[in-house]
Amino acid sequence: MAIDQIDKTAKQFVLTVQDYSLFAYRAGMNLFNPPRYWVDFLLQCDIIGVGSTAIVLLSGFFTGGVLSLQSASTLSAFGASNLTGRFVGLTMIRELGPVLTGVMVSGRNASSMASELGSMVVTEQIDAMRALGVDPMRKLVTPRLYACVFMLLFLTILADFFGILGGAFVTIFMNHQDGLQYFSTAWESLRYPDIVQGLVKPLFSGFIIASIGCFYGMRTTGGTQGVGRSTIQAVVFSSVLIIVADFLLTQILLTLFASL
Amino acid sequence: MNAPEPVTTATSPRGQAAAPVDATPVVAFQNVSIAFDGPPVLQDVSFTVGPAETRILLGPAGVGKSVLLKLTNGLLCPDQGSIRLFGQEISRMSEQALFPLRTRTGIVFQEGALFDSLTVRDNIGYQLIQEGVPDDVIDERVREALRFVELEQTFSLFPGSLSGGMRRRVAIARALIRQPELVLYDSPTGGLDPITSTTIIELVMKERDFYRTPSILVTHRLQDAFTLCTHRFDSELGHMVPLPKGQADPNTTFLMLEEGRLIFDGTLHEIVHTDNKFVREFLL
Numbered sequence: 001m002a003i004d005q006i007d008k009t010a011k012q013f014v015l016t017v018q019d020y021s022l023f024a025y026r027a028g029m030n031l032f033n034p035p036r037y038w039v040d041f042l043l044q045c046d047i048i049g050v051g052s053t054a055i056v057l058l059s060g061f062f063t064g065g066v067l068s069l070q071s072a073s074t075l076s077a078f079g080a081s082n083l084t085g086r087f088v089g090l091t092m093i094r095e096l097g098p099v100l101t102g103v104m105v106s107g108r109n110a111s112s113m114a115s116e117l118g119s120m121v122v123t124e125q126i127d128a129m130r131a132l133g134v135d136p137m138r139k140l141v142t143p144r145l146y147a148c149v150f151m152l153l154f155l156t157i158l159a160d161f162f163g164i165l166g167g168a169f170v171t172i173f174m175n176h177q178d179g180l181q182y183f184s185t186a187w188e189s190l191r192y193p194d195i196v197q198g199l200v201k202p203l204f205s206g207f208i209i210a211s212i213g214c215f216y217g218m219r220t221t222g223g224t225q226g227v228g229r230s231t232i233q234a235v236v237f238s239s240v241l242i243i244v245a246d247f248l249l250t251q252i253l254l255t256l257f258a259s260l
Numbered sequence: 261m262n263a264p265e266p267v268t269t270a271t272s273p274r275g276q277a278a279a280p281v282d283a284t285p286v287v288a289f290q291n292v293s294i295a296f297d298g299p300p301v302l303q304d305v306s307f308t309v310g311p312a313e314t315r316i317l318l319g320p321a322g323v324g325k326s327v328l329l330k331l332t333n334g335l336l337c338p339d340q341g342s343i344r345l346f347g348q349e350i351s352r353m354s355e356q357a358l359f360p361l362r363t364r365t366g367i368v369f370q371e372g373a374l375f376d377s378l379t380v381r382d383n384i385g386y387q388l389i390q391e392g393v394p395d396d397v398i399d400e401r402v403r404e405a406l407r408f409v410e411l412e413q414t415f416s417l418f419p420g421s422l423s424g425g426m427r428r429r430v431a432i433a434r435a436l437i438r439q440p441e442l443v444l445y446d447s448p449t450g451g452l453d454p455i456t457s458t459t460i461i462e463l464v465m466k467e468r469d470f471y472r473t474p475s476i477l478v479t480h481r482l483q484d485a486f487t488l489c490t491h492r493f494d495s496e497l498g499h500m501v502p503l504p505k506g507q508a509d510p511n512t513t514f515l516m517l518e519e520g521r522l523i524f525d526g527t528l529h530e531i532v533h534t535d536n537k538f539v540r541e542f543l544l
Contacts, residue, residue: 128373130359131333
């Protein structure tokens with residue numbers, strides 16, 4: 001019985017991965033042939049990008065502040081409190097900015113995509129759309145996918161910027177250190193590979209958020225309870241995958257830049 | 261290839277001989293079967309829908325009526341068998357190839373399936389909006405469709421603010437706006453009160469008698485089915501009137517499903533005089 005259950009679960013897992021791969025491939029490739037729904041793309045940019053700005057700014061600012069608070073005491077033990085700017089800047093740009101933005105946007109948008117599309121599935125709106133001659137993949141999924149990738153890049157830049165500002169705020173007003181020194185060490189320590197690392201990650205995070213959110217939404221079954229289940233699955237899987245992808249990308253990019 | 265003979269001529273209930281119609285069936289099912297992770301939902305189903313013909317699909321709940329309707333315009337793919345829509349084999353057709361065919365059909369879903377974030381105007385004009393038709397043309401055609409279902413006042417409202425019956429009527433308007441060549445009604449009166457149900461059936465009848473559009477109507481309400489057979493829409497009076505006693509619309513016929521199998525295909529006269537035990541029990 002246990003073997004049967006493992007066998008069934010493993011097959012289900014492989015099938016889900018296969019379905020997801022095909023789904024994500026189709027959603028991505030739809031951009032390269034008409035019809036393209038640019039209005040929906042812009043609408044999604046507004047919902048995903050502009051709508052998430054506040055939470056990204058706040059979480060970025062306070063994360064930068066916390067980093068500054070935590071690092072100041074540790075660095076001062078080594079007489080290196082003047083490196084707070086460098087520490088906060090590098091950490092935000094290379095790691096925390098992209099990951100934090102990805103997880104925050106995932107919590108807000110992967111859930112909304114899954115619940116919105118899931119509700120449409122259970123109320124037959126997706127079938128109605130197909131019956132009216134409109135491809136739901138092109139109309140609903142592809143615009144969300146590209147809007148999420150596009151906007152996450154800018155949201156990450158904002159999160160990085162406000163994280164450094166948050167660190168500066170704590171450094172200047174709470175730790176009473178020199179602000180100019182904070183910014184100059186942050187600036188001087190930055191290298192192009194750091195920036196590239198920080199800007200490549202949100203592209204993958206954006207893809208994961210939208211594709212997972214839409215995937216679970218579009219395969220919703222079981223009425224309103226099913227919508228809730230899809231929403232949970234979308235948030236959990238997208239958040240975990242963002243962190244896993246971040247780990248893999250960090251390893252790949254570090255190896256790549258080390259060899260250059 | 262044991263498909264039933266398509267309807268080639270029809271005699272109008274009004275006593276006039278209708279013009280001969282194209283012999284090609286609009287829909288032809290042949291030995292169609294489908295299952296979803298379990299026992300078959302439909303088994304070996306074969307029937308046709310001729311031009312100007314209305315087929316009323318009867319059967320208890322959960323017998324596969326809605327599945328059959330979704331198979332008709334390719335929303336589902338059969339596991340076995342052949343489905344021809346407008347003469348084209350659709351059972352193995354790609355989703356992209358199906359879209360143009362689907363735009364020639366109209367479907368009214370069980371619960372209406374209106375887009376709840378769009379207004380009535382945008383719901384009814386959805387296809388036209390996607391095709392880039394100018395706004396003033398869309399407005400005009402949406403108002404015309406709303407006039408047909410007598411709901412002009414709902415033009416700017418959202419579906420959430422409409423009653424169940426009004427939502428069904430809006431769904432009918434959406435299905436009919438492009439004057440489809442086939443209309444599929446999935447339990448359009450399900451869950452509605454008798455007065456609203458009669459209003460909906462009158463609209464179905466109006467579409468049948470006014471535009472002579474072929475259709476499949478799924479229902480488990482016998483009263484609706486018999487009303488469709490024994491009445492006609494009088495466009496001068498603006499409402500339905502009963503046919504002379506003993507007469508029935510010859511183009512309105514019955515199909516009946518039992519546990520996924522088609523057990524009856526015939527006219528009103530045949531269904532009320534059938535020996536089939538299940539059909540007789542259903543009629544009682």
